[in-house]
Amino acid sequence: xxxxxxxxxxxxxxxxxxxxxxxxxxxxxxxxxxxxxxxxxxxxxxxxxxxxxxxxxxxxxxxxxxxxxxxxxxxxxxxxxxxxxxxxxxxxxxxxxxxxxxxxxxxxxxxxxxxxxxxxxxxxxxxxxxxxxxxxxxxxxxxxxxxxxxxxxxxxxxxxxxxxxxxxxxxxxxxxxxxxxxxxxxxxxxxxxxxxxxxxxxxxxxxxxxxxxxxxxxxxxxxxxxxxxxxxxxxxxxxxxxxxxxxxxxxxxxxxxxxxxxxxxxxxxxxxxxxxxxxxxxxxxxxxxxxxxxxxxxxxxxxxxxxxxxxxxxxxxxxxxxxxxxxxxxxxxxxxxxxxxxxxxxxxxxxxxxxxxxxxxxxxxxxxxxxxxxxxxxxxxxxxxxxxxxxxxxxxxxxxxxxxxxxxxxxxxxxxxxxxxxxxxxxxxxxxxxxxxxxxxxxxxxxx
Amino acid sequence: xxxxxxxxxxxxxxxxxxxxxxxxxxxxxxxxxxxxxxxxxxxxxxxxxxxxxxxxxxxxxxxxxxxxxxxxxxxxxxxxxxxxxxxxxxxxxxxxxxxxxxxxxxxxxxxxxxxxxxxxxxxxxxxxxxxxxxxxxxxxxxxxxxxxxxxxxxxxxxxxxxxxxxxxxxxxxxxxxxxxxxxxxxxxxxxxxxxxxxxxxxxxxxxxxxxxxxxxxxxxxxxxxxxxxxxxxxxxxxxxxxxxxxxxxxxxxxxxxxxxxxxxxxxxxxxxxxxxxxxxxxxxxxxxxxxxxxxxxxxxxxxxxxxxxxxxxxxxxxxxxxxxxxxxxxxxxxxxxxxxxxxxxxxxxxxxxxxxxxxxxxxxxxxxxxxxxxxxxxxxxxxxxxxxxxxxxxxxxxxxxxxxxxxxxxxxxxxxxxxxxxxxxxxxxxxxxxxxxxxxxxxxxxxxxxxxxxxxxxxxx
Numbered sequence: 032x033x034x035x036x037x038x039x040x041x042x043x044x045x046x047x048x049x050x051x052x053x054x055x056x057x058x059x060x061x062x063x064x065x066x067x068x069x070x071x072x073x074x075x076x077x078x079x080x081x082x083x084x085x086x087x088x089x090x091x092x093x094x095x096x097x098x099x100x101x102x103x104x105x106x107x108x109x110x111x112x113x114x115x116x117x118x119x120x121x122x123x124x125x126x127x128x129x130x131x132x133x134x135x136x137x138x139x140x141x142x143x144x145x146x147x148x149x150x151x152x153x154x155x156x157x158x159x160x161x162x163x164x165x166x167x168x169x170x171x172x173x174x175x176x177x178x179x180x181x182x183x184x185x186x187x188x189x190x191x192x193x194x195x196x197x198x199x200x201x202x203x204x205x206x207x208x209x210x211x212x213x214x215x216x217x218x219x220x221x222x223x224x225x226x227x228x229x230x231x232x233x234x235x236x237x238x239x240x241x242x243x244x245x246x247x248x249x250x251x252x253x254x255x256x257x258x259x260x261x262x263x264x265x266x267x268x269x270x271x272x273x274x275x276x277x278x279x280x281x282x283x284x285x286x287x288x289x290x291x292x293x294x295x296x297x298x299x300x301x302x303x304x305x306x307x308x309x310x311x312x313x314x315x316x317x318x319x320x321x322x323x324x325x326x327x328x329x330x331x332x333x334x335x336x337x338x339x340x341x342x343x344x345x346x347x348x349x350x351x352x353x354x355x356x357x358x359x360x361x362x363x364x365x366x367x368x369x370x371x372x373x374x375x376x377x378x379x380x381x382x383x384x385x386x387x388x389x390x391x392x393x394x395x396x397x398x399x400x401x402x403x404x405x406x407x408x409x410x411x412x413x414x415x416x417x418x419x420x421x422x423x424x425x426x427x428x429x430x431x432x433x434x435x436x437x438x439x440x441x442x443x444x445x446x447x448x449x450x451x452x453x454x455x456x457x458x459x460x461x462x463x464x465x466x467x468x469x470x471x472x473x474x475x476x477x478x479x
Numbered sequence: 480x481x482x483x484x485x486x487x488x489x490x491x492x493x494x495x496x497x498x499x500x501x502x503x504x505x506x507x508x509x510x511x512x513x514x515x516x517x518x519x520x521x522x523x524x525x526x527x528x529x530x531x532x533x534x535x536x537x538x539x540x541x542x543x544x545x546x547x548x549x550x551x552x553x554x555x556x557x558x559x560x561x562x563x564x565x566x567x568x569x570x571x572x573x574x575x576x577x578x579x580x581x582x583x584x585x586x587x588x589x590x591x592x593x594x595x596x597x598x599x600x601x602x603x604x605x606x607x608x609x610x611x612x613x614x615x616x617x618x619x620x621x622x623x624x625x626x627x628x629x630x631x632x633x634x635x636x637x638x639x640x641x642x643x644x645x646x647x648x649x650x651x652x653x654x655x656x657x658x659x660x661x662x663x664x665x666x667x668x669x670x671x672x673x674x675x676x677x678x679x680x681x682x683x684x685x686x687x688x689x690x691x692x693x694x695x696x697x698x699x700x701x702x703x704x705x706x707x708x709x710x711x712x713x714x715x716x717x718x719x720x721x722x723x724x725x726x727x728x729x730x731x732x733x734x735x736x737x738x739x740x741x742x743x744x745x746x747x748x749x750x751x752x753x754x755x756x757x758x759x760x761x762x763x764x765x766x767x768x769x770x771x772x773x774x775x776x777x778x779x780x781x782x783x784x785x786x787x788x789x790x791x792x793x794x795x796x797x798x799x800x801x802x803x804x805x806x807x808x809x810x811x812x813x814x815x816x817x818x819x820x821x822x823x824x825x826x827x828x829x830x831x832x833x834x835x836x837x838x839x840x841x842x843x844x845x846x847x848x849x850x851x852x853x854x855x856x857x858x859x860x861x862x863x864x865x866x867x868x869x870x871x872x873x874x875x876x877x878x879x880x881x882x883x884x885x886x887x888x889x890x891x892x893x894x895x896x897x898x899x900x901x902x903x904x905x906x907x908x909x910x911x912x913x914x915x916x917x918x919x920x921x922x923x924x925x926x927x928x929x930x931x932x933x934x935x936x937x938x939x940x
Contacts, residue, residue, distance in 0.1 A: 065525055065547075065549045066549070066565075066569065067547070067548050067549045067562045067563075067565040067566045067569065068520075068546050068547075068548070068565055068566030068567065068568065068569030068570045068573075069546060069547075069549075069569060069573070070544050070545065070546050070547075070574070071525050071528070071529070071547060071549065072529070073525055073529060074525065074526045074529040074530070075524045075525055075526020075527070075529070076524075076526070077526055078526050078529070078530070093494075096585070097502055097585050097615075097616035097617040098495060098498050098500060098501060098502050098616070098620070098820075099501050099502030099504070099505070099527070099530065099585075099616050100526075100530075101495070101498060102498050102500070102501035102502065103501065103530035103531075103533070103534055104530075105497070105498070105876070116481045116482075116483055117483050119481060119483075119879075120483050120496060120497055120857075121495075121496065121497050121498060122494070122495075122496055123494050123495045123496075123498065124493065124494040124495075125494045125495040125498070126585075126617050127617050127618070128615070128617050128618050130617070131585070131589060131615075131617050138492075138493055138494065139493075140493075141492060141493035141494075142493030142494040143493070144493065145489075145491050145492075145493045146493070146496075148489075149485060149489075150483065160585075161523065161524050161526075161550075161555075161584070161585060161586040162585040162586060162589055162616075162617065164555070165555060165586060165589045165590060166589060192523075192524035192525075192526045192527070192550075192586070193523075193524045193550040193551060193552055193554065193555045193586060194551075194552050195551075195552075196525070411542065411544060411692075411694070412573070412574070412694070415692050430533045430536055430537060431529075431532055431533055431536050431542075431543075433536070433540075434536060434540055434541050434542040435542045435692060437688065438541075438542060438686075438688055438689075438691070438692045439690065439691070439692050440688065440690040479688055479689070479690045
């Protein structure tokens with residue numbers, strides 16, 4: 032079969048979004064709108080807001096719009112709960128033609144009434160979708176009235192799809208969380224020796240791994256944003272004395288705001304890979320200025336590293352020299368992945384993100400080898416072109432990239448919603464190596 | 480336990496909980512993939528396109544490519560004219576398909592972009608085509624979207640050029656898997672009748688692995704064939720909801736008589752499909768197909784005692800449900816609940832007869848069941864809580880109900896996100912019915928084995 036001929040040059044406008052390390056000096060263009068008529072792998076504002084807020088387990092997540100936006104996001108996040116399962120149901124106002132013509136406010140109010148009667152939830156998130164932004168429903172007013180009527184919190188999420196890309200959705204979600212955290216009487220709970228863990232969505236139970244590590248160090252997680260979180264825990268977010276951020280793409284803004292408004296300092300950490308996990312634990316102990324926590328962290332690091340050393344070594348021996356391509360959502364995850372691959376002997380030859388920020392792209396450029404291709408908001412043709420050109424054996428990506436890699440006869444691991452094993456901490460590092468091994472070294476590739 | 484559905488049923492009118500449908504554009508995107516060398520294009524925010532591609536990719540486990548107009552705030556205020564014009568230019572420059580099939584979204588519909596005039600006023604490279612369909616997400620469902628895009632193919636392409644209609648039949652397969660489309664084509668070949676199937680996603684979303692990525696697969700109905708549908712002597716619309724409207728449009732435009740029949744699923748519906756062909760073309764049903772039918776009925780007889788009297792709940796898309804209800808009735812099962820999320824009829828669309836059709840089947844069989852269009856899975860779950868069933872059939876989203884109520888579950892329909900292979904294998908035709916029989920009996924008998932006490936555990940069943 033003939034491969035599709037890649038038009039050369041690809042869309043002229045896309046040139047600034049791609050660079051090869053060592054070749055060009057100019058800044059990579061990113062965080063801009065996608066070019067119309069391209070196969071963008073990107074999603075919308077609503078998507079960004081939904082993925083951040085959806086793991087709040089005991090909230091009613093009501094999507095105000097036609098059915099699609101709610102259908103496509105029904106329980107796709109894979110974030111685990113230790114309590115309520117309400118977040119795994121799909122609630123939509125299912126706007127029809129009449130609602131679009133006459134307005135959807137009444138239906139929205141009715142939907143909230145009916146749901147609140149059914150479920151004893153204290154919190155409702157109402158997501159705005161494209162159409163709501165255009166027909167001009169007053170979400171604020173409906174939510175305010177419903178909150179008063181039911182004496183619970185009904186928070187509008189301003190996530191009409193067209194107002195930006197996924198990053199704008201992260202921001203809309205953070206704004207909704209800030210509204211939730213804000214105390215109406217200005218009174219704040221007193222600080223405790225605990226931290227908020229920002230940007231972990233408890234995929235495959237990752238929050239729980241980190242929670243145990245910190246507990247061993249004598250530090251509690253106050254609340255995770257937003258993996259396995261609940262109304263009550265989020266309400267008490269300001270009790271924490273430190274915010275640590277895993278997924279910076281979605282949570283950097285919230286961390287800044289929490290510092291500005293409530294004086295909670297923040298730091299970036301990463302629990303992906305052995306190196307980053309160890310240094311993150313040490314830095315947290317330092318931040319608390321607590322020698323005892325530091326001592327316990329060292330103990331933990333020594334013990335856990337020893338436990339996984341042989342396993343990682345076993346995988347490294349088998350994976351050494353392979354080449355990986357990375358295409359993930361945020362820039363920070365991409366940075367961690369480069370290091371994590373290095374730990375198992377794999378070089379990254381192509382790396383891209385959907386929503387990376389300029390400073391993250393700079394960090395990536397510093398980390399990777401000469402000749403590595405770096406690209407923002409890539410489309411499948413570009414991914415294909417560079418993966419093939421650079422001789423990648425493996426792609427890390429999300430749902431839409433998986434079959435593309437497979438068709439090229441290339442191994443794949445999901446570092447997104449579909450991950451099935453936790454990839455955080457020491458156990459996660461082994462899982463990661465095992466996943467890479469099981470896809471790279473599967474016999475199926477011999478039959479293509 | 481993952482179950483937030485209370486048993487007590489209260490009337491609701493404020494929307495949907497756990498939908499049994501999704502929106503029009505994804506149906507339009509799927510239909511467009513059934514044209515050879517076609518780029519589906521979503522005229523709206525980039526999220527829509529991304530979600531549809533993700534959903535289709537998860538179901539078919541194949542790359543699904545489509546482009547988007549990437550609406551911004553500006554486009555939403557001033558209209559998406561320039562977005563679409565730029566898109567048309569870029570799509571042909573970069574991806575170079577033969578056809579670009581544009582569908583709208585709730586956003587572009589509401590701001591009122593006039594697609595026909597935008598397309599007419601845009602320079603399109605020679606030999607290339609841009610077609611469109613209006614697919615407002617706030618009407619109908621993904622099935623309506625499939626129907627509208629297929630109608631768009633008729634509007635733009637089908638042409639009557641011959642005085643006398645050709646001895647060939649148009650087949651509109653409906654929103655089914657490529658495995659089903661292949662099976663329908665196999666039956667057509669066995670019947671020896673010349674046919675044009677459109678849309679045809681086989682060879683597009685079930686393409687073989689070659690070590691190379693081809694953006695547009697070998698499959699899909701060729702443009703010249705869609706044009707030629709105007710010269711056929713008959714159109715068979717398989718399933719009124721997804722295929723009826725385009726067939727009627729073809730009748731209006733090119734005077735090709737339209738006959739709407741059920742999706743050929745189960746003995747009776749497959750019989751009707753072959754009979755319709757035999758009547759129109761004076762063709763004999765070949766022995767191969769007769770043999771398959773005989774085998775199917777043989778299996779039904781061999782195993783009827785597994786099925787008789789078993790209560791079943793079915794949900795999904797209306798065309799499949801109508802035929803599937805008929806099939807499970809033919810096995811002696813009792814379909815107590817039959818529910819689709821697709822509304823009965825839509826403004827400007829066909830008037831659906833789903834509830835009427837299914838109810839009359841149940842009445843004839845003496846089954847006292849509930850039938851509902853525009854329903855949701857929350858309601859179905861409540862029905863089941865109030866009157867249990869032995870088996871649940873439907874798309875992946877049924878797994879929550881199956882788990883909560885501990886019911887055997889057969890996955891059928893769209894989307895199936897947690898099991899593989901099904902897009903390759905048919906549920907239509909006699910062969911497809913055999914496969915369904917196997918799936919249903921495996922589910923029921925695996926459960927019987929699991930639940931049997933040691934003394935009741937049997938080797939031969």
